[in-house]
Amino acid sequence: MVTHVRIGSVENRPALTRLAGKARADGIRLFRDRAGRYFASSASKPGTLHYVTGYSCDCLGFVTHHRCKHHAALMTALGWVEDERGPEPPAPPAMSGTCSECGGTGTISVAHSRWIGSGKLGYRDEWNAPTACPGCGKEEAA
Secondary structure: OOOOOEEOOEEOHHHHHHHHHHHHHHOOOEEEOOOOOEEEEOOOOOOOEEEEOOOOEOOHHHHHHOOOHHHHHHHHHOOOOOOOOOOOOOOOOOOOOOOOOOOOOOEEEEEEEEEEOOHHHOEEEEEEEEEEOOOOOOOOOO
16 A cells, blocks of 8 residues: 655655655665664765654755655655555466475474463463475575
C-alpha cells in the first residue's frame, strides 16, 4: 500500500520519489534508536545525524522547502512512498528440482526454547535459529 504524503495542500509524491533517489545516490543512511526514533546521516555535514519522522526532519532543507532527502529516504524505507525503481519484482517460482523444505537455500529455521530460572519465578526463552536443512543435505551457509 502506498500512502500519499501531503504537506499543506501540495502533493509531494514526485518530489519525494526524486529526493529518495538523490538520498540513495548521496549515501544517506537511516538509523533507529532503542526508543524507535529515526535519524538520517547528513551528506553535507559528515558525522551529523538529523532527527527525522514521518512528518518532518530537523535539517535546513526541510525547514526551508518542507521536504528533504532524509525525510524522503525514511518515507521510502517505511514503504509510504514508492521507490522510483518501482516495486520489487516477485521472486521466481521454485524449480521442480529444489528442496521442498528449504527452497534450495540449504537452511531452515528451527524453533528453540528453554526454561530460565526456577519454579514460578522463571520464564521460557524462545527463539528461531537457522539450521542445516535435513531434506537436501546442503551445509549451512556461513
